[in-house]
Amino acid sequence: MTDTPVTDENRYDFRAIEDRWQPVWRETQPFRSSNEGDDRPTKYVLDMFPYPSGDLHMGHAEAYALGDVIARYWVQRGYNVLHPIGWDSFGLPAENAAINRGLDPRGWTEDNIAQQRASMERYACSFDWDRVLATHRPEYYQWNQWLFTRMHEKGLAYRKHSNVNWCPKDQTVLANEQVVAGLCERCDTPVTKKKLNQWYFKITDYADRLLDDLATLEGKWPSKVIAMQKNWIGRSEGADVQFRIEGRDEPIDIYTTRPDTLYGATFMVVAADSDLGAELVEGADAAVKEEFAAYVESVRAASDIDRLATDRPKTGVFLNRYAINPVNGERLPIWASDYVLADYGHGAVMAVPAHDQRDLDFARAMDLPVRLVLDVRDEDGNPVEDPATSGIAATGDGTLINSGDLNGKPKDQAIAEISADLEAKGLGAASRNYRLRDWLISRQRYWGTPIPIVHCDDCGEVRVPDDQLPIELPPAEGLDLKPKGTSPLGAATDWVNTTCPDCGKPAKRDTDTMDTFVDSSWYYMRYLSPNKTDGPFDAEDAKKWAPVDQYVGGVTHAILHLLYSRFFTKALNDMGFVDFDEPFSALLNQGMVQMDGSAMSKSRGNIVRLSEQLDEFGVDAVRLTLVFAGPPEDDIDWADVSAGATAKFLARAWRLARDVSSEPGVDPTTGDAALRAITHKTMHEAAELTESFRFNVVVARTMELVNATRKAIDSGPGAADPAVREAAEAVAVLLSMFAPYCAEDMWSMLGHENVARGGWIDVDESLLVEDTVTCVVQVKGKVRDRLEVPPSISEDDLREQALAAPGVVRALEGADIRTVIVRAPKLVNIVPA
RNA sequence: GCCCCCGUAGCCCAACUGGCAGAGGCAGCCGACUUAAAAUCGGCCCAGUGCGGGUUCGAACCCCGCCGGGGGCACCA
Secondary structure (H helix, E strand, C coil): CCCCCCCCCCCCCHHHHHHHHHHHHHHHCCCCCCCCCCCCCEEEEEECCCCCCCCCCHHHHHHHHHHHHHHHHHHHCCCEEECCCEECCCCHHHHHHHHHHCCCHHHHHHHHHHHHHHHHHHCCCCCCHHHCEECCCHHHHHHHHHHHHHHHHCCCEEEEEEEEEEECCCCEEECHHHEECCEECCCCCECEEEEEEEEEECHHHHHHHHHHHHHHHECCECHHHHHHHHHHHCEEEEEEEEEEECCCCCCEEEEECCHHHHHHCCEEEEECCCHHHHHHHHCCCHHHHHHHHHHHHHHHHCCHHHHHCCCCCCCCEEEEEEEECCCCCCEEEEEEECCCCCCCCCCEEEECCCCCHHHHHHHHHHCCCCCCCEEEECCCCCECCCHHHHCCCCCCCEEECCCHHHCCCEHHHHHHHHHHHHHHCCCEEEEEEECCCCEECEECCCCCCECCEEEECCCEEEECCHHHCCCCCCCCCCCCCCCCCCCHHHHCHHHHEEECCCCCCEEEECCCEECHHHHCCCHHHHCCCCCCCCCCCCHHHHHHHCCECEEEEEHHHCCHHHHHHHHHHHHHHHCCCCCCCCCECCEEEECCEEECCEECCCCCCCCCCHHHHHHHHCHHHHHHHHHHCCCCCCCEEHHHCCHHHHHHHHHHHHHHHHHCCCCCCCCHHHCCHHHHHHHHHHHHHHHHHHHCCCHHHHHHHHHHHHHHHHHHHHHCCCCCCHHHHHHHHHHHHHHCCCCHHHHHHHHHHCCCCCHHHCCCCCCCHHHCCCCCEEEEEEECCEEEEEEEECCCCCHHHHHHHHHHCHHHHHHHCCCCEEEEEEECCCEEEEEEC
16 A cells, blocks of 8 residues: 555546646637638538536537547648537526526526536537527527518518417427427427417428438438438429319319329318318308317317327218319219318318228218229239228229229329319319428517517518617516416516507517527527627628538437528528528437436436546546447447446556657657558548548547557567657547547647647558558358468469469369459459359 | 338447458456556457348348338328
8 A cells, every 4th residue: 555656647547637638728729710810621510509408418428529529530630620519598498497496597597508518628528619609698699580580571481370289288389390299399298289370480482492402411411310301391292173162152272192083082071170161161051060160179179199099080070062073073072070181282182082091981981982993903913892891992003994084094194194184274283282381480488589570550560670689588587487378578568568660659579489499590600700790690701611511419300400400591592691502511410328228317217427427437438438339320328338448448548658758759760660550550541430430440440559559568669669659649649539638648748739739640651551461262252262462463463373372272172163253462262163 | 001220249339332250349268467456468258240032253231021129200182
């Protein structure tokens, strides 16, 4: 105990190292990006900004470790890298904390931000701290309001009365995207419908571009995310067809993807909760009206969960009205049902029970006729059983029957002909529909960006002029923030009552606030000009940095945030504010951090606390463990990896720098050639691997280099060899991407300053060329011999040597040779006759 | 129901995208150093790539069919 006291100089002590470098970095700010007087090429690396909820957790740790590898790599490669951070700080948790604990949401939010920032600094995130933003601050949300008014001018922001998703617990509306399996995304309460006047962004105007431009992201975004966005937009190609309605002047349109089945329509169905349904029932007798009213009531009361049950029996009401089939003049009874959606297509369908499962289910429930108009065959070529008896709709391909002039024609041809025919007669037209709906952005909550609109009795909806922005949130003090279905801002009388910007008469402010996804849809642009006071961002800055070269974040935002950002960017492009129309050129999704096979959660009791891991193993070991665990997009099970083992590796690497005994600046070319070859090969490979996100492999290569260097010191050329210094410096440079504290300490021991800007070790190409390579010689695909050959060997020479190789001769046993496949210099395969 | 991704040593993962299945690590075992332990250093063990076919001189990789796991959409006409 008393002998050989260990000192900081010869033992790797991560706590001492963290304490040593944190204040230095705070001073030197090695990752401040420069806007002027810097001719390095630029890279914009962006991490999804966090919500300021308490402290950082393991998920943050992984995301920021990965973003850091990329940002630090490009700095090492000599780029001027912009790697900013901020806070997505509006939203319900702050407001709920305010309600439940009586805290001011501003104070709660700012405290959390301060805590997270301190943790990020300890975690050695390579952020540019001069560009921090937080969306709840007026300097930021002023520009939300400014952008909203631009959207409003272009007709992209509008208000409409409609059935919206309503969370009874949060007492607020939800966007479609925030309803997950019929439950509120945030609190898992079953979502109901409510008819309200709400603000929307017209994202559907961009549906085609949002879908088609995904092609430009192919290979640069995860294919999974691209697929999810395609699914979500849900474009469908079909036709609108006009049906006359008896007793109604105007015909109505229906949307169908199967105009070929027009002759098979036996009834029509309108959405029960649609305006059309209400109108059609007007002329009916009292009994029908009453039945309809009761039905609509029951539909409204049903939650989305009930509606989503796929095996739910079909229900509906006959409206006692008839439509006329345009192709054959048949009278089709009109029904109202909830299986037809009011807000898709035209809220009405022609029902072809023989060829559509939903229509068939309805027809069987209501005893309506079923008419086959397509001869559909099964695998054996036999006609399928009549859907009326089998209960299974014939949805396959076939040739037309019972369809007048179209009889005998194949499905695709029939679709084309009937579409052209309807179009010629003015009864129809090709049409597209989308699953995507307009984005509902208004919220009846306090903690968000006030909508910059004034409602005036005379002038109507009036935009607040730019010079009156921001419309700041009134103080929360004295307001009842409890959710009650209308915005708490309504109670801030002094705030609400204002004058009309147009006519000067008394008027009222809009009391809704914006969905926080508005805040995050353009924040990546604000980082470029965080202090600009006369616009959201500067055109010159945008030209210099945007769009984002590399975005890093969780797949949880695959649809919502990324779709909205893409929409905003395209709108900004159309308005001439930016010259690109995709915000994120490349995207990396990190996986989740789990524990014992499942996501960490309070209820499972399997939460791994980041702060405890950092205390026990150190920042570097935790970061390195997360990066080394596997490919970035894979989930990590913390139980499968060992931060302790990683810490040991770091100690091993650190000792290399400690042991180097040559002077800084010594000429490496005089050093051990074998070690140099390993060093340069490692640097060469590490660059390629890093750029293709295979960070775990980079770590493995670094481990190999460390092992080789150790061996060189202990049982090779020794600690004074210049190649050993070169190798140790390479290790420090590589580790600066993953384990910045350890790397900086090594760098310092090696007599240098600021490893983050230490630069990549220039790869000497001549060291990558090996003197000889091992050529595998196969006979019929089995390895029979190996040859040491020069890499430049010719095919003929190699063939000759291979055929003479003892193992080959033995295997051939004098047999004739059919072919010899030569892949110089690595492989020869001899195929006997 | 439709669409997408993934199955390689006991475990986490590599394999230049068709060319020797193993780079790195965990765990395990053995040894060196030590009075002993820790730390450190060295060594060893371990799969024929989920299963069945096919293409090919050659398949973990390409194709077809299963099995298992994960994910997205889903009454969208």
